Amino acid sequence: MAMELCPSCRGQVVVDGSARASEIVECPECGSVxxxxxxxxxxxxxxxxxxxxxxx
Structure with a gap:
């Protein structure tokens, strides 16, 4: 698991450690894709x- 910042709201987004490039995640704070x-x-x-x- 890694914590990254949302480029839209700067909220924390959890990214699974096994995630691959091009995967889509949603920001839990602002809902940005x-x-x-x-x-x-x-x-x-x-x-x-x-x-x-x-x-x-």
């Missing part, structure tokens, strides 16, 4: 919005 961008060291960023591709 976050992406684990690095595992060594752990780093979080706001997850990109998923856009509809309309079958393209």
């Amino acid at each position: 976050l992406e684990l961008v690095s595992t060594n060291p752990f780093a979080l960023a706001l997850a990109p919005d998923v856009a509809e591709d309309w079958g393209e």
